[in-house]
Amino acid sequence: MQLMNDTSHKTQIQAALSGFTAGPLADNARHLLRVLGYESDRTLTINPNTAQGFLARFNTHGQLNPEKALLDEWDTFELLFQLTEDELNILIPRRSRGTAPRAPLTTDATTPPIYHSYLFLAVKLRGNAYSRNALANITREVNKRFAMPAMLLFQHGQTLTFAIIHRRTNQHQGERDVLEKVSLIKDIDIVNPHRAHIEILSDLSLSELHRAHSITDFFALHQAWQKTLDSTELNKRFFRELANWYFWAVDNVTFPNDAGDDVAVRNATSVIRLITRLIFVWFLKEKDLIPDALFDEAAIAKLLHCRRVLPVSMPPADSTYYKAILQNLFFATLNQEMNTPEQSNRRQFREEGQPHDTALYLYKRYFREPDAALRLFESIPFLNGGLFDCLDKPDTAQPQRSRQVDGFSDRDDNPLRVPNELFFADEHTADLNAVYGTKNRRYTVRGIIHILNRYKFTIAENTPIEEEVALDPELLGRVFENLLAAYNPETGTTARKQTGSFYTPREIVNYMVDASLHAYLKDALRLNIYEGGGSADSKLAHLLAYTDEPHQFTPAETEQLITAIDSLNILDPACGSGAFPMGILQKLVFLLGKLDPGNAQWRQRQLDRVHSTIAAAEQIDDSTFRESTLQELEREIASINEAFERNELDYGRKLYLIENCIYGVDIQPIATQIAKLRVFISLIVAQRLDDTQPNRGVRPLPNLETKFVAANTLLGIEGQLSLRSPEISEKERQLEEVRRRHFTARTPRTKERYRQQDKHLRTEISALLAELGLPSGTAQELASWEPYNPNAVADFFDAEWMFGISEGFDIVIGNPPYVRADAPGQQALRQAIKDSAQYETLFGKWDLYIPFIERSYKLLKPGGFTTLIVSDAYCHAKYALKSQEWFRENSRICRLDFFRDIQIFDATVRNIIYLFQRADGSEHQPERRVHAPEFGSVNLLQTDAQQNLTHRLFFPEDTEIQPFAVPTVTLDTICYISVGMVVHANKQARGAFGVRDLVSDVRDETHPKPFVEGKHLARWLPATNKWLEWGTERAPALFTSKTFPELYEAAERLISADMAAGIQKLKVSYDDRHLRHNQSAWSFTLWHDLAGVRNRAIKQKARYRDEKPQRPELPQRETLEETSRRFSVKFLLGVMNSTVARDFLMANRRSNIHIYPDDWKKLPIPDVSSERQAPVVALVDAILSAKRADFEADVSALEAALEREVAALYGILDG
Structure with missing residues (x-):
């Protein structure tokens, strides 16, 4: 197949598009497809070529839904051709495949779904413009009637749309396919096509697909289409x-x-x-x-x-x-x-x-x-x-x-x-x-x-x-999260990157949204006495699935579900650019569309809410405010009716979900601005333009300043807002009404009036709270919160004060920032979190997501659900132990999703998704899922009643390696284990030098000390070493961390590289050359080699009996030194490089990313005599000798013998 000139080809595509201005649809469509490289004489004439002709020929079983297929809108239907293996052989010649017998065109829907062909169809519609959803519905309905995928080309007015559907085999009904995502190249202008549309069509041409993807069969062709139509690459x-x-x-x-x-x-x-x-x-x-x-x-x-x-x-x-x-x-x-x-x-x-x-x-x-x-x-x-x-x-x-x-x-x-x-x-x-x-x-x-x-x-x-193959509003979130944050003045990095956030992929958002809504709605049905046939779980899963099948609930259950949705309060505590709020909004709109297709119940619930508010407003003491409120509420009734009557069905769903259900908080004002912007776009798309109406029929957008706020989620206020008096309750009712009015205020003057009223009421309420005993500083903080300043950030977050929600949220969902304890610029925040005395799960050098997990849980109402995606260090990190214990005892752990083998974000972090309920979980059995080898491919792990589970509940491994059947001692009782020096300038030197400025390839007077980094270390011996500057004015005096010199003076010791958790062969090196190393490696020094060395670093881990102050909980140095004298360094090297050690570390590590010193500390070492250590030492000596003679020497036979010796010492038998 000859590749034509790119410009010439695009010109031909444009000319073929312009041909649709006149002439028969079939001729124009076949010509365009021929220009794209697709042609076949395997066709079928439909007579008449209308919707009726299509039904007569293909809808023999009456499965097609005429309303969804918009049959009344069809002007012309054409079956253009069927592309089979025969044509593919001709269009893309293959050297290794013979020619199969030519088969007739087949369209029987009972043919097994083994795709060796595609159908190309064309439909001319009577109208000029159709929504994406309408065209996708037609595509689905038509594809139901064919055993092979059918690509549709729509002509509507002066535009074309290509629609391609993705199908997979139904696992339960093998003779039927599941129709999945519809991809559309929509609204291609036939007279003046957008250059992006020309480029997309050119990329879809068979010649270009073959050049980029080497098309060999229909499976490869389908994959190439999917990749080309994937908007991810476009983004x-x-x-x-x-x-x-x-x-x-x-x-x-x-x-x-x-x-x-x-x-x-x-x-x-x-x-x-x-x-x-x-x-x-x-x-x-x-x-x-x-x-x-x-x-x-x-x-x-x-x-x-x-x-x-x-x-x-x-x-x-x-x-x-x-x-x-x-x-x-x-x-x-x-x-x-x-x-x-x-x-x-x-x-x-x-x-x-x-x-x-x-x-x-x-x-x-x-x-x-x-x-x-x-x-x-x-x-x-x-x-x-x-x-x-x-x-x-x-x-x-x-x-x-x-x-x-x-x-x-x-x-x-x-x-x-x-x-x-x-x-x-x-x-x-x-x-x-x-x-x-x-x-x-x-x-x-x-x-x-x-x-x-x-x-x-x-x-x-x-x-x-x-x-749609185009840039959609989600790109605003992607752009922001990945790049467009204000520079952090201290680090020069983008603020969002500095705060450890990552944009959450859409499929992860959808997964978490579905899980939380399933749990919430199931609880709503249970509390209202579920009486339907079939399980609530299966019916809810069917409801949440993106299908066009009707729901399976009774009218009473349907009303319960709509009521539950209308009552829902959901919060994203670190909303960023709105991925989760938008995911929730989309899914709730979808559910309402299934449960209440005409909006009858949803509309009535909004009217009922206003009537309830009118009844409450009639109790307001302030007569002037009462009358104005009642007038506003009467106008609101008309506004609700207008919202539903003059716009698409989804508009009323979206508007009132946004007003009453969805909330977001983020510490960056620009993030909340973009979240609001995405909400605005979702409202605009559902409005109908009408130039005969004021403002062209466009309903002005709501004001979302009290729906998405810039605040520090992790810090609550000091004192209790539960302090109440009749006067405070009255003012709060007024404040709630002012904010409701502001939500729909249109003119700048009206908005400013309500903002001033809001400020006045906040000041009055905070003063009244102070009179009742709220600390004056807290009262002032409340009064000074300014929700309407787009650049302001509140130093605290209080759901009642900011959102009017006093009982808590039904769902808290999100992706909190992952910020290490030593991250720059975080110390003040960490100290404020600790000083707040609001947390019970902080321990050690906790990551910032630890308080986020606890805060998200405590923001729930009783029975509420929280789901966050966090680093999987939560599974293994020492600092997470207290949090794990607290949630085992104080929550219901509904589900844990482990992603140890899947990279969700661009960063190297791996993740876990949890779903907790604010309820007793002692007898509940948590569901534990591992996703592998890809997201959505789930294996269930063993579980038990929550009260019987240990911290291993949070480990993605099925079982923990149990203690060995032989006496052992842990490695940290034999060796002092330490990270190396931090070899760059300290704060006083202000970045004047780094490690590259301090090392040399050759030894000289300035660089006398042998030096390695983790990358220089190999199994058994270092692969190479550099020479480190030492004894100068800056080295080591101005190093960020020098460690203590005795650490490197032992006659022999071991050094381990900072290894990835999934490493197959451990890399521990023997050192008898006093090698210095940096923080990318760990030292293992026998305790007795440090006898008499007293310093702050060692005193944090162990103490001599005479050291003050005494720390009874720490090991005694005398005991550790006595223990270490029983072990040979080379024996330890043999054990530490063994598969037994590897398997133990894999099963018990703190992270799925790295093996850390804390992991090594727990390694059990066989407590055997020097005589039983001798065979291992001899084999290690032989390996070291071979490696010193030839670093690339094959020592596999020696390693195999060593493995047998080590296994025997652990009591592990072959087989």
């Missing part, structure tokens, strides 16, 4: 381009000083905000809410007064585009209500002499025709929601000036600079080597408008069953 490609642009931009912008004192942090934060707003706008453009002309350089260049470099471009160094177009779009358009015949001056330019107002258009002098600019903006609806609130505010200290953050000002002294080239520059090279830590690498950048134009965006988030 990665986009991220790489955007990352380069980001690092280029932060060095070429200037923002006002009020945006932050540190220039790097100020620029990073401001550029993040710019990207956030601009990408959000790009999604709005997909909804046809914003005209393309605003991003057309030629059109804008003609609109503005500027020195045009070319007729179609603007001066690269000027900032006219950002100021005149984007800032006016953000602040004076999307954040300002549209003009109406009654109020035609809402959107207008600020005139000379008018006071500064960020709700008015600025930079009038930049425009050739200001009225033309107004016409360009006039059709854009008002969105609200806070994302486009200008952050420039009056300075309370100096009323005559404003605090400039966004820099939306047409004053001449405005320092704002965001050059036009950042938006419209053509591709060129930029030196980003310093950013990426590379040398002489070539990086390319281009204007961000050009980047965005290169990709197709979809406003609907992809789901496990529907995926």
